Amino acid sequence: MISIRNLKKTYPNGFTVMENFNLEIEPGSFTVLVGPSGCGKTTLIRLISGLERVTEGSIWIAGKDVTRHEPGDRGVAVVFQNYALYPHMTVEKNISFGLRNFGRGKDEIKKILAEVLEMVGLTEHAGKKPSALSGGQRQRVALARAISKSPDVFLMDEPLSNLDAPLRAQMRGELARLRQKLGATFVYITHDQAEAMSLGDHIAVMDGGRIMQYGTPEDIYDLPANIFTARFIGDPGMNILPLKDGRYIGFRGQKVGIGRPAGLDGIFIEGAVSSRENLGDAYRYRITAQDGTQFEMRHSERVEVGRHLDMFVKRNDLHAFDERGIRAEVRTPGGAAP
Ligand SMILES: Nc1ncnc2c1ncn2[C@@H]1O[C@H](COP(=O)(O)OP(=O)(O)O)[C@@H](O)[C@H]1O
Ligand SMILES: [Mg+2]
Incomplete structure (x- = not known):
């Protein structure tokens, strides 16, 4: 579904985050990128989504080379840690705003809205502004906005890390359910190894811009390929x-x-x-x-x-x-x- 080939990213200040980076992500999989702060997780998601330009190499999505495509033409939706809702717009407007830009008709937008609000359990909050919502509800608006674009790929950058522990656990369950329902491909970033183990069917453990190990949660826990992975995964x-x-x-x-x-x-x-x-x-x-x-x-x-x-x-x-x-x-x- 996503193929990252010989990727190199050097920021304008000369710092090279990654080099000769390769990763293959299967259709319908839930891949978690996990690693310490600064290892290049966000950079990778920004490169896949097109928010950041690659220095060398190519990115393929669904069999197409999208390396030079605009973010809107890649069939991906991104959910960030800071859900970036418009404070003056209602839940409904926050979700439909982007759809109008996509050139969807009024009736179609109405139908999509009803569907996604139902899916994330916010139907009765549709008319509220973000300030009247809890952190978990706001994050669900951001999720709904991503879902409404019906992307082939969801890219999520620590979407739950602003929530407190019980809410995070609840949202983890909801994400897992959503994934079953949507059948899309997910790439999910966390720095929390427990979250990685519980959500991912594949985990890429990263350090210093490199993949230290890629495998199932069981592989990574039972057969760590190196000391870094062995120390990073598991509690303790x-x-x-x-x-x-x-x-x-x-x-x-x-x-x-x-x-x-x-x-x-x-x-x-x-x-x-x-x-x-x-x-x-x-x-x-x-x-x-x-x-x-x-x-x-x-x-x-x-x-x-x-x-x-x-x-x-x-x-x-x-x-x-x-x-x-x-x-x-x-x-x-x-x-x-x-
Ligand atoms: N715009 C930028 N310019 C220069 N360096 C950057 C920029 N963005 C990120 N970096 C550096 O790239 C590395 C990876 O950052 P990032 O992808 O945000 O890591 P993570 O998401 O894993 O915490 C860090 O060392 C960070 O300081
Ligand atoms: Mg990050």
Whole structure:
């Protein structure tokens, strides 16, 4: 659906955000771009939508080279973090405004309006101005405006990050439902790995203008391709401990057991609890191992701070990374381990 080929973007100030950037997005997929602030997510969406010019390379949408096309001719709709509603216009006007520019007839606009208002649950708020709406409702107006253009592709740049946590969770559910209904292709930006894991059927983990890993949420969580992805995805991110030979070993805090089981196929770690956080259904511990390295453990058992612990990680829960931080071996979940 979207094909990004050998893309390079250099801003007028000389800063190159990305180079030799390639990404293929399948029709009907929900791809989440996730990565730390400044890694180039917004730039990428602005390039796909045509709001920003590419320096080198090409962008294809639905089989057409749109690299030189105007934003309005690309079949995409963008939803930004700041929903940019016109404050003096009603909900209805905010949505229909753009449609009139598209040269749609009055009756057609009426029909589309009724449909999209219904879809985002704002029918009874159609006559209100944005100031009379909650944050979630305003974001839904922005969504409705995007939907009304019936694009093939939705580009969303952190559309939920201005909302508080419960509303964000609700809107996540609504987005997932909308997606089922519309069958369009979604490219969705977030810096929140939990949001990426819950919404995406594909995730592109980005850092410094590069894709560190592209795959399903399961791939990325279970088989991180490199240390960056291993640390970035998961709550907490994966523990990475340096080995004496320059390589690294990784394991998730949830996979650390307490005790010294006989005949264990795995590693033993001794250490002391340096801090504890109650998460409700479990505790998050900061552990200082005997050699001074620190890592996190998540466990249902309550342990006092300062206590010395025998811990273990099973071989199957260990991840090996080479000197460059790249996954040392490919394995299927439950398959052969390092
Ligand atoms: N107009 C611009 N001119 C120069 N540098 C920019 C411009 N816009 C963004 N950048 C830089 O490009 C990098 C990527 O920015 P951005 O795409 O906004 O990242 P993200 O959305 O992942 O936080 C950052 O280092 C940012 O400072
Ligand atoms: Mg951004």
